[in-house]
Amino acid sequence: MYIGHEREFQNATFPSLWLYDLKEDKAVQLSEMLDMYVGNCMAGDSVMGEVYQLPQWTKDSQGFYALVSDQGSTGIYYFSIEGLAYPVRLEAEHITNFSLHPDESKLLLSRLSPVSPSELYEMTLGETELKQITFEHHDFLKEHIVSEPEPFSFQSKDGDEVHGWFMKPSKMEEGKKYPLILEVHGGPHAMYGHTYFHEFQMLASEGYAIVYINPHGSHGYGQMFTDRVRGSYGDVDYDDVMQAVDHVLTVYDFLDETRLGVTGGSYGGFMTNWIVGQTDRFRAAVTQRSISNWISFYGISDIGYFFTRWQIDGDIYDSVDKLWDRSPLKYVKQMNTPLLILHSDEDYRCPVDQAEQLFVALKELGKDTRLVKFPKASHDLSRSGHPGQRIQRLTFIKEWFREKLA
Structure with a gap:
């Protein structure tokens, strides 16, 4: 077996x-x-x-x-x-x-x-x-207030049911408006779900509401749903996460639509980069262990040389234009959202040059950005990294959103 x-x-x-x-x-x-x-x-x-x-x-x-x-x-x-x-x-x-x-x-x-x-x-x-x-x-658990996620679903533009969760701030006051943060998981073939998330609870304790979903490309909803995103990064998945934001803004009247944040790691970092290159609706973003340039990424990740060809449906021989069209770096001039870039120095899944290219381009253009690199840390920093660096990472996220979403 x-x-x-x-x-x-x-x-x-x-x-x-x-x-x-x-x-x-x-x-x-x-x-x-x-x-x-x-x-x-x-x-x-x-x-x-x-x-x-x-x-x-x-x-x-x-x-x-x-x-x-x-x-x-x-x-x-x-x-x-x-x-x-x-x-x-x-x-x-x-x-x-x-x-x-x-x-x-x-x-x-x-x-x-x-x-x-x-x-x-x-x-x-x-x-x-x-x-x-x-x-x-x-x-x-006795000493801390834990925010319990509320499940929801909506119909995507192509008619599929998309599942997600919404978390309220841990402490709320009557009549007060609260900022909302969109979280995007990695993979893309992974799954958010019914588990405990320190990062989400930390943000909720800081007074943020959080929305997170399983967009097309996620596991858990059948093989065809998972396969739907291949060759379509930044299309159906982008529509899904934007619909999720629209949905919760409509349902919860205590959310402040002028104070939106977005973050994610790996594929979620790619999506964060992509989102801020397509829209200005977010006031702050944190991209983690991300991809910004599919051309320079080609063949150098420990995930396998085939990843870009299989996921983006392009290669460096016959379809460089497609790789560039799907690269957030192409849209850097359109990135107006303040962007914090977090990356591990020894990330071999999404090598650190992906962060450095994006940072240099943003700085050259006079954009609001900051790059933080974690020495001797890997792609799995948020999950199995050194405890001190894991705390530092959460602190950087917290302080960036606190400054930009005030």
């Missing part, structure tokens, strides 16, 4: 469960009918020391348990070797790891929720209630 795919949609293809018959020399795909991502594809910044969760066989070798991700949740499915599958637990939560009890009556879960960092829980198979085993964050 193994997890993999046959690159039907290149690097946007969902991983699936396969069973290999040694006698027949044949592999059978077991999870095809689900149209789900097998594994944990949740975006977040609150999982420490995560170990990749492998499927676990039952004692009789007739089936196994595996993580799946769907519509903002990561849970557990049971798969039989005959090809049957059913959910063991798929709720509004983020299960990162599990272990099957030796007598196969229970599961031990590592679980986050939107209002609680990771704790261990015990689940009796066949029952829905969980028994909490650890209480590592009890004091923290």
Whole structure:
């Protein structure tokens, strides 16, 4: 048994469960009918020391348990070797790891929720209630006000349903208007969902409302939804995030539409760069570990030389014009939003020259910008970086928005 795919949609293809018959020399795909991502594809910044969760066989070798991700949740499915599958637990939560009890009556879960960092829980198979085993964050949650995300959805321009979440400021006063920050996840093939996010909670505690969605290109909504963004960066995904901002501004009358911020990392950093090159509606932006120039990015990332060709549908031999058209750097003269650029010096996923090119161009044009580089840090700074640098990063974000959205 193994997890993999046959690159039907290149690097946007969902991983699936396969069973290999040694006698027949044949592999059978077991999870095809689900149209789900097998594994944990949740975006977040609150999982420490995560170990990749492998499927676990039952004692009789007739089936196994595996993580799946769907519509903002990561849970557990049971798969039989005959090809049957059913959910063991798929709720509004983020299960990162599990272990099957030796007598196969229970599961031990590592679980986050939107209002609680990771704790261990015990689940009796066949029952829905969980028994909490650890209480590592009890004091923290008792001492702090946690903003609970509110789910919403809207119909995109092409008719698909797009899911998102809205977080109110942790403390609110009657009649007061509050700024709104748009967050865009990386990937693009990843998923926001029902997990705890330190960055979002920090911003909420500072008096900001936050909106975040799973635009076209995200995991969790079927293979075709994920594949939709390839070759269309900055089109359907841009429309989705702008619609999300419009939606919450219409629903929540305490939001100040003149004080909007935007931030994101990796692909979310690309989108931040792209957004401020297309519109002036945001008063402040923070781009993190981003891409600004698809031409210079071509072939140098540790993600693989094929990434640009597969995702942007262009190469440096026959379609340089398309790469440049999709590069935020092309639109730098149109960037009027104050832009803070955060990047790790040893980022090999989105190399630091992407930040430096954008910064130099903005400075030459007299734009309001600042570049902060984190020495000896990697692309995963926000998730597994040095604790001191992780705090510094959040502080830079907080102070930039505080200054520009006052």
